């Protein structure tokens with residue numbers, strides 16, 4: 248844990264500075280101690296945790312098989328990355344590419360990172376502890392000082408939040424002036440619990456959500472073929488599951504990989520100027536106004 252990294256953190260209770268003494272991370276103002284385990288610092292507040300998850304548990308149940316499979320895959324980062332790249336053809340500008348132009352000492356935060364590692368010095372923050380998570384925290388109450396972060400990566404996260412506008416406001420608070428916010432969200436994609444799933448945005452809807460940001464570039468992250476193939480896979484799963492929720496979910500996962508080669512067609516049509524209107528997912532490169 249570098250000193251520079253600690254210096255941009257703040258107490259989530261009183262917003263005081265944090266100090267490290269004998270490996271113990273503590274608020275210098277209110278003396279609150281933040282536990283650490285396997286290189287993660289735990290900032291999550293129980294009451295906020297309830298706010299995030301209590302409303303979604305019942306909804307998550309009907310996607311339970313998929314959730315369990317996802318959780319299992321996320322225990323192995325290499326396996327997760329292979330499956331992630333095999334499942335669909337990404338045609339947008341990647342987070343890795345976008346942050347490559349930032350200076351070496353930049354503070355870059357990946358919110359809702361899961362096990363994805365975008366770059367060596369990127370700070371992974373998630374609500375749950377995964378391999379490589381440095382901050383276990385809450386997107387509505389980030390343990391970072393105002394104007395302290397150079398860039399935020401937020402991939403496939405906003406749609407899973409009950410209050411996405413609040414999360415965007417909080418991200419804007421921690422970003423420096425003209426700081427980079429890179430967002431990926433699904434668009435033409437069916438319900439996918441993680442553990443809940445609440446929103447989709449058009450390009451124009453996202454511009455409204457990100458009204459505190461200047462959008463420099465946006466486009467298809469995954470194209471219309473991926474959208475078509477995803478819906479076809481889900482439709483076939485419905486037909487072949489004979490009313491069983493569990494069979495539907497297993498088929499759904501199977502068809503992602505069976506049909507994945509078709510998504511290569513997005514290299515041909517995914518860059519059509521009208522493709523984002525029907526894309527599976529969109530990306531946005533934006534700067535804090």
Ligand SMILES: [Zn+2]
Nearest residue numbers: 258261274277
């Ligand atoms: Zn404090």
